[in-house]
Structures are given as structure tokens and as C-alpha cells.
Amino acid sequence: MNRTSVPDHAHAASSGPVTGDRADDHRRLGRELELFGTDPLIGAGLPYWLPDGAEIRHTLEEFVRARERRAGYRHVYSPVLGKRELYEISGHWQHYREDMFPPMDLGAEQVVLRPSLCPHHALIYRSRARSYRELPLRIAELGGMYRSEPSGVLGGLTRVRAIQLNDAHVFCTPEQAGDEAVAALELIGDAYRALGIRPVRYRLSLPGAGGKYVADPALWERATALLTGVLERSGVPYEAAEGEAAFYGPKIDVQIADAAGRESTLSTVQIDFHQPERFGLRYIGPDGARHRPVMVHRSVIGSVERVVAHLIELYGGAFPAWLAPTQLVLLPLSEGERQQAERLRARCLDRGLRAEVAGPDRGSLGARIRAALPAPYLAVIGPREAADDLVALRLRDGRRLDPLPAAEALSRIGALVGACSLDLWDEEPAGRESGG
Structure with missing residues (x-):
């Protein structure tokens, strides 16, 4: 299915079908490591997270929230439902309806599971008058959104119908838009280095033929020029690709690939002049007049589902220590040492480390060591x-x-976990703490 009108930052199609035959396929590893599962009673494309997978997801969410806070973002929560009228205003109903779930009748109104978070954030921006002194206003959310994906394209965590998206929207002056987009790319690069992710390419996604795109040539020309400048300032090589834009504007897509070479979009940066106009967004400028802000959409790690799928395959389940669901397994040789192991576990938990005790009742030391892997520390x-x-x-x-x-x-x-280090051990630590 051609996904040219994807309006967010996370769920462009992977290239090629997913077979699930590879030993490093995230679906096979996810089952073996008990990270996530599915059930026909819940439905296709609706995986559930098991405790270890939920631990990874929670760690990722806190990781990206912390980086966003340092970059000046404020976090919000918004409902997963909206009135149909909301999406008529945003343009989703006209340009993206086939990928949305059907409306639900609620008295005299119709409500829809949201396919994107940006309309809600536009309403948060316009909830009161804004001054140029507040801009750029950076609003972030780890929120749910929903896509009516055909069953034939669903696969594990890479294509799902209920998506947890790391999303954000920057409302800024036209003069600030380029700097904000550059900063977003830098934030993406910082996160990728901590996660060990290497993008295979950067793509400038442009509109294609057909009626899926907002018909405003001046809008497209202006936004494309801005994003081209952002890519050049950032010094990253890129390729232009027609037919891959969001319906309201061009975007920078950061592409990743799995071990089989299948490519997909993980992170994006977009420039949007369309929705600020549709929602009548304004700010008071230094001249006392009302001006239209620019909306910069960006996602650092895309959907939690897709990034976890990629990390499962990237590390074969042997995650970096900071991301591992269990970081330290304590192995008392006999029951006589169990009490000390339990005390150490409590000290680990006090430090924010995830630790478990594998006592002698679980078998020989060798068997327990084998069962404890791929925990980074025993x-x-x-x-x-x-x-x-x-x-x-x-x-x-x-x-x-x-x-x-x-x-x-x-x-x-x-210290290694707190620094999100990819190293297992530092032979020469910068300093040593006492106590614990």
C-alpha cells in the first residue's frame, strides 16, 4: 500500500514484506525473550507488552522525556479521541480518511480515534493568547494514536494499529523555524548515539501526483526551501523522494534498515504552514500586530513500537545495560548467601538499578548463569x-x-547506566562513591 500521505513522524511503510523466518527477526526474539505478545481476541496489529518489554518501553520513554526537557520542551497529555469536526479542520478527514478508524456516534456528535496528535496540540496552543516572547513554544507528548492499517501490512511491532508516538510540535516565528528544525535533527542524532542506532540515509520527502496533498504551491515551495536549508546546515547527505510527504507539507525522514536490508522511517522533522492557518493560530508580535506562527513537527524516536522492534534486532536481545530489562542478576552460591543477595538487590533498587536474585533453588551455578543471560551483569x-x-x-x-x-x-x-553508555565496564572510572 502506498503510504504517501502519512501525516505524522512515525509510521511510513517498511519496504518489503516481513516474513518472520530470520533468527534475528524481532517477532521471534520478542517471543523468546518474553517482551511482547499478541492474541486473536485482542486483534491483529494490537500487541500487548509483557513485564520485560514494558520495562524497556518505560526506560525509553523516560530517556526521551529527559532529553526533551533539557532541550526546552514541556510535556502535555491530550485525549485519544476527537470530534470529527476537529479532523475536518486539520485536513485529516479530507486527505487521510481512508487510514482512520470509522467515527463513533456519541449522541448528536461523532468522535474519532485520532490518527495524529498535531490537531490536539494546535488547540493547546490556541487555548489562550500568545506573545512572541513565548516563542518558540515546544510542546511534547508520548501519546497514543490509531491507524486503520490493512491486515496484510501488519507485522510484530513495526506496523501496528495502536501506536505510542514520541511526538512534539514547536510553535515559532517564521524566522525561528529553521533553527528549531536544525535543533530537532541534533536531538535525534544525540538519541541515536545513545541507542546505538545508525541511520542509513536522510530523505527529503516531497509531494507526488494526485489529490492527497494540500493544493497550495506557495506553501510547498516555502516549506521545502526551509527544510533544504536545514539539511544543508546540518551537513547530512540526503536524497529527495517524491510521493513521501505528509499531506500538509514536506518532511525530513530519518531512515533505518533491519538486518535483511528492509528500510523504514523512524524519526522525522516537518515544517507546517497549513495547520496554523486552518486553526487560526496567532501570536502578538513586537509591533503589537497579530502574526501567524509556523508549526514544526518532530519525533526523536518515532513510535515506541517501531524503535523497540529495531533495537531487538540490532542487539539480538542483548540490550545496552541502561536499557536492559534486568541489569544485574545476583547469584548466591548457596542458601547461606541468599540473605546477602537480597540485601544487595534492595540496594540496587534504591539506586534505580533493575536487579533480580537467582538462588540455588533454580539449579546449578552454571545453569543459573546460562539462564540469566543476556543480562549485562552477573x-x-x-x-x-x-x-x-x-x-x-x-x-x-x-x-x-x-x-x-x-x-x-x-x-x-x-554510573554507566546513568550515562546511557554502550560500554559494559569502565576500567578507569572517573570517581568512586562510597556507601550503598
Whole structure:
């Protein structure tokens, strides 16, 4: 199906069917690692998250929220439903109706599951008068949206019908729009480095033929010129692609690929002159007159579902320590060391580390070590370690470390996790904490 009119930043089609035959396919790994599942009673394209998968999702959400806060974004929540009239104003009903769920009658009104968050954010902007002194106003949300995807294109987490989107909209003056789009690309790059994601290319997505696009040549020319300048200022190579724009404007798509070479869009930056006009958005300028803001749409990690699918395949389930659902597994040699292991687990939780105890009732030490992988850190606790408050760490990559004071081991693991490091161990930590 041609998805030329995708109006958000997350769910452009992957290129090629998903077969699920590969050992590194995220659906197979997701089942084996008990990250997510599906049930025909819930429906196709509607996966549920199991505890370990939910832990990864929560960590990702907090990761991106923290980076957005540092970049000056304020977070909001908005309803997943809206009146049909809302989407008639935004243009979705005219240009995107075939991909929306049917309206539901609610008394004399009709309400619709939203296919995008931008109309709600436009209403939040116009909820009161705005001054140029408030701009740029950066509004972010991790929110649900819904697409009536055909069953033939659904697959695991990559194409779903209920999408949790990392979304944001920057309302700014025309003079600020270029800088805001450049900053959005920088934010995307920062997140990708922490996650270990490498984009395969940047795409300038332009309109194609047909009536799916807003008919305003001046709008398209102005927005395309702005985004072209953003790409050139950012110094990233890019390719233009017709027929891939949102219905209201061009966009920069950050493309990723799986191990089989199938390409999909993960993150985007868009310039939108259309919806500010449709919703009558204004701000008072320094001249005291009313002016029209520009709306910059951007998503740092796209949909949570798609980014988790990519990370599952990228790491084969052996996630970076900061993202791993269980970061440290404590392995008492016998029941005599279990109490010390439980105390250490409590100290881990106090530090924000995710730890579990795998006691001798689960089998031999070797069997427990094999079962604990792919956790990044294993801590063997024997009589000496229990008596002296030590841990003997084994790293996921096979390294075995000499016994360390438990406080130091937890501090060094915590520092790597807090920094969202891709390294398992720092041989020369910058500083050591005491206590724990």
C-alpha cells in the first residue's frame, strides 16, 4: 500500500514484506525473550507488552522525556479521541480518511480515534493568547494514536494499529523555524548515539501526483526551501523522494534498515504552514500586530513500537545495560548467601538499578548463569563475598572481574547506566562513591 500521505513522524511503510523466518527477526526474539505478545481476541496489529518489554518501553520513554526537557520542551497529555469536526479542520478527514478508524456516534456528535496528535496540540496552543516572547513554544507528548492499517501490512511491532508516538510540535516565528528544525535533527542524532542506532540515509520527502496533498504551491515551495536549508546546515547527505510527504507539507525522514536490508522511517522533522492557518493560530508580535506562527513537527524516536522492534534486532536481545530489562542478576552460591543477595538487590533498587536474585533453588551455578543471560551483569556471591560485602562480577561479554566492594561495583554500574553508555565496564572510572 502506498503510504504517501502519512501525516505524522512515525509510521511510513517498511519496504518489503516481513516474513518472520530470520533468527534475528524481532517477532521471534520478542517471543523468546518474553517482551511482547499478541492474541486473536485482542486483534491483529494490537500487541500487548509483557513485564520485560514494558520495562524497556518505560526506560525509553523516560530517556526521551529527559532529553526533551533539557532541550526546552514541556510535556502535555491530550485525549485519544476527537470530534470529527476537529479532523475536518486539520485536513485529516479530507486527505487521510481512508487510514482512520470509522467515527463513533456519541449522541448528536461523532468522535474519532485520532490518527495524529498535531490537531490536539494546535488547540493547546490556541487555548489562550500568545506573545512572541513565548516563542518558540515546544510542546511534547508520548501519546497514543490509531491507524486503520490493512491486515496484510501488519507485522510484530513495526506496523501496528495502536501506536505510542514520541511526538512534539514547536510553535515559532517564521524566522525561528529553521533553527528549531536544525535543533530537532541534533536531538535525534544525540538519541541515536545513545541507542546505538545508525541511520542509513536522510530523505527529503516531497509531494507526488494526485489529490492527497494540500493544493497550495506557495506553501510547498516555502516549506521545502526551509527544510533544504536545514539539511544543508546540518551537513547530512540526503536524497529527495517524491510521493513521501505528509499531506500538509514536506518532511525530513530519518531512515533505518533491519538486518535483511528492509528500510523504514523512524524519526522525522516537518515544517507546517497549513495547520496554523486552518486553526487560526496567532501570536502578538513586537509591533503589537497579530502574526501567524509556523508549526514544526518532530519525533526523536518515532513510535515506541517501531524503535523497540529495531533495537531487538540490532542487539539480538542483548540490550545496552541502561536499557536492559534486568541489569544485574545476583547469584548466591548457596542458601547461606541468599540473605546477602537480597540485601544487595534492595540496594540496587534504591539506586534505580533493575536487579533480580537467582538462588540455588533454580539449579546449578552454571545453569543459573546460562539462564540469566543476556543480562549485562552477573554477581556471584560466595561465603567470602557475603562476609566481606563483595561481589564477583561476570560481564555478559565473558569477562570476569576480581571481587569488588559491593558499593563500588554498584556505583560503577550505576554510573554507566546513568550515562546511557554502550560500554559494559569502565576500567578507569572517573570517581568512586562510597556507601550503598
